[in-house]
Amino acid sequence: MAATIDQIFVIFANWVGGFFPAAWHAAVVDVLGVIGIVSVFPALFALTTVLERKGLGRMQNRLGPNRVGPAGFLQPVADGIKSLTKEDVVPFTANGIMHFLAPLVLVVTVFMGFAVLPVGRHMQLVDMDAGLLFFFAMGAATELSVFMAGWSSHNKYSILGAMRAIAQMISYEVPMLLSAVAVVMIVGSLSLPDIVSMQDQYSGVWPHWFIFTPWGFAAFLIFAIAATSESNRSPFDLPEGESEIVAGYHTEYSGFKFALFFLGEYLAMFALSGLGVTLFLGGWAAPFSFLSFIPSWIWFFAKVMLSIAVFIWLRGTFPRLRQDQLMNFAWKFVLPMALLDLVVTGIWRFLGPGWQQWVVCSLILIAAYVVMGRTAFAVKHFGPRRYRYAE
Amino acid sequence: MSGVFYFISAVTVAGALAAVLLRNTIHCALALAVAFAGLALLFLSLDAQFVGFVQILVYIGAVVILVVFAILLTRDSEAPNQGVYSRTWLAGLVITAAVFAFLAWAVLASLPGLPRRAVAPAASVQDIGNALMTRYVLPLEIIAVLLTAATIGAVIVAMHEKARSK
Numbered sequence: 001m002a003a004t005i006d007q008i009f010v011i012f013a014n015w016v017g018g019f020f021p022a023a024w025h026a027a028v029v030d031v032l033g034v035i036g037i038v039s040v041f042p043a044l045f046a047l048t049t050v051l052e053r054k055g056l057g058r059m060q061n062r063l064g065p066n067r068v069g070p071a072g073f074l075q076p077v078a079d080g081i082k083s084l085t086k087e088d089v090v091p092f093t094a095n096g097i098m099h100f101l102a103p104l105v106l107v108v109t110v111f112m113g114f115a116v117l118p119v120g121r122h123m124q125l126v127d128m129d130a131g132l133l134f135f136f137a138m139g140a141a142t143e144l145s146v147f148m149a150g151w152s153s154h155n156k157y158s159i160l161g162a163m164r165a166i167a168q169m170i171s172y173e174v175p176m177l178l179s180a181v182a183v184v185m186i187v188g189s190l191s192l193p194d195i196v197s198m199q200d201q202y203s204g205v206w207p208h209w210f211i212f213t214p215w216g217f218a219a220f221l222i223f224a225i226a227a228t229s230e231s232n233r234s235p236f237d238l239p240e241g242e243s244e245i246v247a248g249y250h251t252e253y254s255g256f257k258f259a260l261f262f263l264g265e266y267l268a269m270f271a272l273s274g275l276g277v278t279l280f281l282g283g284w285a286a287p288f289s290f291l292s293f294i295p296s297w298i299w300f301f302a303k304v305m306l307s308i309a310v311f312i313w314l315r316g317t318f319p320r321l322r323q324d325q326l327m328n329f330a331w332k333f334v335l336p337m338a339l340l341d342l343v344v345t346g347i348w349r350f351l352g353p354g355w356q357q358w359v360v361c362s363l364i365l366i367a368a369y370v371v372m373g374r375t376a377f378a379v380k381h382f383g384p385r386r387y388r389y390a391e
Numbered sequence: 392m393s394g395v396f397y398f399i400s401a402v403t404v405a406g407a408l409a410a411v412l413l414r415n416t417i418h419c420a421l422a423l424a425v426a427f428a429g430l431a432l433l434f435l436s437l438d439a440q441f442v443g444f445v446q447i448l449v450y451i452g453a454v455v456i457l458v459v460f461a462i463l464l465t466r467d468s469e470a471p472n473q474g475v476y477s478r479t480w481l482a483g484l485v486i487t488a489a490v491f492a493f494l495a496w497a498v499l500a501s502l503p504g505l506p507r508r509a510v511a512p513a514a515s516v517q518d519i520g521n522a523l524m525t526r527y528v529l530p531l532e533i534i535a536v537l538l539t540a541a542t543i544g545a546v547i548v549a550m551h552e553k554a555r556s557k
Contacts, residue, residue: 129515133444134444137444139452
């Protein structure tokens with residue numbers, strides 16, 4: 001029974017496919033998978049906007065949306081109607097075609113990343129040999145859409161926002177790829193289902209997730225930092241720093257095109273959360289062996305929503321970084337740590353199972369973290385704040 | 392199969408031509424991205440997943456972005472009034488034709504030497520990784536050294552600029 005519920009969507013897709021000629025079967029199953037992706041994740045996006053606004057409201061000691069529907073949960077419907085009925089303003093000097101294409105390119109490339117994510121046991125649209133590479137390739141293509149939006153708007157704030165966004169995305173893409181490479185080194189495969197099935201094992205009741213190893217923990221932290229930055233979330237939301245550059249690269253977008261940018265950003269956040277869950281948090285695997293009777297897709301979405309909650313929490317907590325701090329942090333701290341973590345992963349791989357690998361790998365990582373932190377803090381002189389011009 | 396090939400080839404060639412012929416440099420850079428995407432699709436239609444995705448990741452994700460950055464940082468991105476054709480276009484044409492002829496000759500000459508196989512050889516990503524790390528590790532390391540040298544060179548150039556402006 002549990003196995004049936006676990007595979008219920010796969011069984012349903014094959015059942016529907018059975019109504020078609022055998023030659024169409026695979027195509028029908030694929031189309032059903034695509035329909036699943038383009039309906040579930042936008043629905044999750046609608047839910048997340050409400051949760052985010054209510055959560056931020058609580059953190060800022062106010063109520064948040066509570067007028068539309070029960071407890072404000074129909075707010076996204078009102079938002080959708082509003083963005084559909086608003087006038088679609090295109091600046092007179094804008095480059096029309098590129099201005100139109102930019103949000104489409106963003107949403108399409110972001111959606112394509114979901115094709116390789118295993119959202120449950122046997123539940124990924126395409127089982128690719130190079131799935132991880134495909135995901136990152138699609139992520140890299142979104143950068144181009146951000147540039148297209150910023151440049152085609154013919155607005156200085158848009159261009160500044162786009163330049164900031166691209167510089168930030170390129171800088172943090174490197175540590176992100178390196179942290180994923182650590183996982184690939186251990187699994188020996190770029191296929192995401194392989195990565196999950198390697199973590200779907202238990203010692204007693206405890207799972208073999210990669211986050212519970214020294215190298216995996218370090219790689220997860222690096223990945224989380226880089227993913228926050230890649231999805232332009234606070235504290236890395238400089239590309240749309242409202243107090244400086246209005247709204248960044250989508251300043252000149254209104255109506256439904258703006259909604260598409262909004263959707264693209266949240267979908268990218270879901271995709272990166274899903275990838276982080278797949279790489280380090282066991283994907284669709286249950287956290288304890290005695291909880292395996294709960295369907296795998298529930299675990300995947302529970303983990304993704306947990307990571308979304310952390311994103312919202314971070315946004316409500318941290319102030320925004322400055323551009324130079326952002327770049328220094330990426331190139332002088334995160335990147336060296338990611339490279340060191342690669343070396344540590346190699347050591348872990350070749351020391352073989354035993355207590356030695358735990359001690360050696362943990363010691364190297366902790367020592368490097370402490371030394372780098374101490375030296376970085378030594379050059380900064382913290383003291384009472386001095387106001388240069390106010391006094 | 393051949394229909395797909397001709398369609399992708401047409402898109403790729405059109406993108407490449409647009410990259411050369413368009414007047415606005417930003418449009419050229421984006422047309423180049425289209426050409427790169429077409430090349431990636433060609434690789435994918437040949438079942439070369441690794442090369443295809445790396446083509447997207449490196450060329451669209453990094454090279455085009457770099458080109459675009461260079462254009463935005465160095466000069467006004469407005470379209471120039473007069474044409475942007477080089478005066479030495481004839482020499483360029485001759486060199487291009489010569490290089491193309493040489494490459495085409497090399498490819499065509501190597502065709503008979505290939506073993507005829509009924510099924511296409513399947514090269515998984517793992518095979519490519521194994522080959523890169525064992526048999527071809529020396530070329531890989533040489534490329535790594537070359538890229539490191541280029542990075543250091545870029546940093547030195549940037550530092551020199553800074554020192555001079557003081």
